[in-house]
Amino acid sequence: MSGLTSLATTAATRVPGWDLLVEPWQFAFMQRALLVTVVASVVCALLSCWLVLIGWSLMGDAVAHAVLPGVVLAYLVGAPFAIGAFLFGVGAVALIGGVRETTRLKEDAAIGVVFTTVFAVGVVLVSTTPSQVDLSHVLFGNVLGVSDADVVQVLVLAAVAFAVLVLLRRDFTLYAFDRVHGHVIGLPVRRIGALLLGLLAVTVVVALQAVGVVLAVAMLITPGATAFLLTDRIQHMLLVAPAVAVVAAVAGTWGSYVLDVGSAGLVVVCQGLLFAVAWVVARRRDRRAAGLARRRPAAATRAAT
Amino acid sequence: MTIGSTPSTALRVAGLTVRYREVVALEDVGLEVALGEACGLVGMNGSGKSTLFRTVVGLQRPAAGSVEVLGRGVDRARAEGLLGYVPQQDDLDRDFPVDVRDVVLMGRYHRMGPTRHARVADEHAAEVALDRVGLADLAGRRIGRLSGGQRQRVLLARALAQDAQVLLLDEPFTGLDVTSQAAVEAVLRAFVADGGSVLVSTHDLTSLPQLCSRSVLLHRRVLAAGPTPEVLTPANLARTFGLDVPAGAAGTGGAP
Numbered sequence A: 001m002s003g004l005t006s007l008a009t010t011a012a013t014r015v016p017g018w019d020l021l022v023e024p025w026q027f028a029f030m031q032r033a034l035l036v037t038v039v040a041s042v043v044c045a046l047l048s049c050w051l052v053l054i055g056w057s058l059m060g061d062a063v064a065h066a067v068l069p070g071v072v073l074a075y076l077v078g079a080p081f082a083i084g085a086f087l088f089g090v091g092a093v094a095l096i097g098g099v100r101e102t103t104r105l106k107e108d109a110a111i112g113v114v115f116t117t118v119f120a121v122g123v124v125l126v127s128t129t130p131s132q133v134d135l136s137h138v139l140f141g142n143v144l145g146v147s148d149a150d151v152v153q154v155l156v157l158a159a160v161a162f163a164v165l166v167l168l169r170r171d172f173t174l175y176a177f178d179r180v181h182g183h184v185i186g187l188p189v190r191r192i193g194a195l196l197l198g199l200l201a202v203t204v205v206v207a208l209q210a211v212g213v214v215l216a217v218a219m220l221i222t223p224g225a226t227a228f229l230l231t232d233r234i235q236h237m238l239l240v241a242p243a244v245a246v247v248a249a250v251a252g253t254w255g256s257y258v259l260d261v262g263s264a265g266l267v268v269v270c271q272g273l274l275f276a277v278a279w280v281v282a283r284r285r286d287r288r289a290a291g292l293a294r295r296r297p298a299a300a301t302r303a304a305t
Numbered sequence B: 001m002t003i004g005s006t007p008s009t010a011l012r013v014a015g016l017t018v019r020y021r022e023v024v025a026l027e028d029v030g031l032e033v034a035l036g037e038a039c040g041l042v043g044m045n046g047s048g049k050s051t052l053f054r055t056v057v058g059l060q061r062p063a064a065g066s067v068e069v070l071g072r073g074v075d076r077a078r079a080e081g082l083l084g085y086v087p088q089q090d091d092l093d094r095d096f097p098v099d100v101r102d103v104v105l106m107g108r109y110h111r112m113g114p115t116r117h118a119r120v121a122d123e124h125a126a127e128v129a130l131d132r133v134g135l136a137d138l139a140g141r142r143i144g145r146l147s148g149g150q151r152q153r154v155l156l157a158r159a160l161a162q163d164a165q166v167l168l169l170d171e172p173f174t175g176l177d178v179t180s181q182a183a184v185e186a187v188l189r190a191f192v193a194d195g196g197s198v199l200v201s202t203h204d205l206t207s208l209p210q211l212c213s214r215s216v217l218l219h220r221r222v223l224a225a226g227p228t229p230e231v232l233t234p235a236n237l238a239r240t241f242g243l244d245v246p247a248g249a250a251g252t253g254g255a256p
């Protein structure tokens, strides 16, 4: 730490604003907040690529909300909140699948009915518990107040989810792209889908620590959507999404100290800003491509047939 | 029809009945495709062609009947990668960020290790397959930037890279220009000449005799089956397409 401080001192003489840049990271609670936020961001970003491609964004929202009663119950019985959250996340997914397969409802209606109901159960449960303070932690995260045990929990869960996502990435991409083909060559397509949803539940538990129930869904959609705009290969998308998320995590956490605002909200705002940048970049690129095509109308017509 | 699995039969469908709730899509359908044979499947829209394909690959559960592929049950055949299936009007996401080579390599996933890392043999098979369908120079193009006909050929290449023994193609020529159709037909003929088997549904009755030595006319039930020239009679076609046309006019008719 002293090394960092002396580095900061020497640099401060040359670079204006350097102090402000490094000052937050001198505090252990800020380092811990950064660690948790970055780790959660990376895992969420990786998963978000497939969620965006499959069209499961709403599913991410659903799982993130559905964990609330699990967290409250775990709190009431004194169990690790990750267990309660995971069980309710998986349970909600199973319930959504059940409603969708046994009715003619479209998926978004099945998702909407289930997750709002489960979330409402959580809200009712919260109103029966004596401590109201923890609710805001669950809803909006409490990354500055995470305990050592929480940090360990986040790191272990994130490492497991990350490893599985990376190792089985091609299966998940096949699942997102062409389930029918996967079935025809005898791959366990249903199990791959179930695994992805299970990982979604684990990832939500991780994201809860960083940004809470309400904003977890942003971490599960925005980086993937941003990378989707910037790249046209899944291999690149899987690199760009976590990179974007790390930038947002660092900027948001730093900004929360400097501006003295909540870090969860600011991290998500940063993700949104990066998405906006990507949007502008992608639009300009597409316009330029369209302009080129107009200048070569004959070639374009030939390519389109 | 012979009893038991003879090695000369690539695909055997017997007594197949498929229902969607109250709709009976297929009723007591039986057909066989021999090894090294291409069989045409002809029927109007809604006659159950796609349902037959979907049932053969195990996407649709039959109410009754059985499907055998090279003497095995469908599940075994799928696990061994024996079945190649090119669906009608692929509903693949045009914006999906994969390129042509990625897609063709997906034909080999069942042969790869758990991480589906492509080995040299896989890369080679994908290259050869793309070359056979005439798309070698588009290997690096994103799938969404292909025409419908090119996409159809990519899916055919994937089935070839897979080393499938039985190809199931659901209206592969719909929406193809003459060149693409000729390319696909040439690939299929070469595949059959090498001992592969094909079941292909089509509305193109003009090219059917050159492509398929045998044909099946389907309208929920099998209306006629046998050598293509014998099956494609005006009377049979009139029954298949529910047309009430004078004999002679139906023979040259294309898709309804």
Ligand SMILES: Nc1ncnc2c1ncn2[C@@H]1O[C@H](COP(=O)(O)OP(=O)(O)O)[C@@H](O)[C@H]1O
Pocket (backbone or CB within 6 Å): B020, B023, B024, B025, B043, B044, B045, B046, B047, B048, B049, B050, B051, B052
């Ligand atoms: N998923 C489905 N649900 C309900 N009915 C279906 C479904 N798919 C097909 N059908 C019905 O089954 C019949 C056969 O359809 P299909 O196999 O698609 O015929 P084809 O491919 O020859 O046009 C039609 O009457 C169609 O309406």
Ligand SMILES: [Mg+2]
Pocket (backbone or CB within 6 Å): B049, B050, B051, B088, B170
């Ligand atoms: Mg059809």
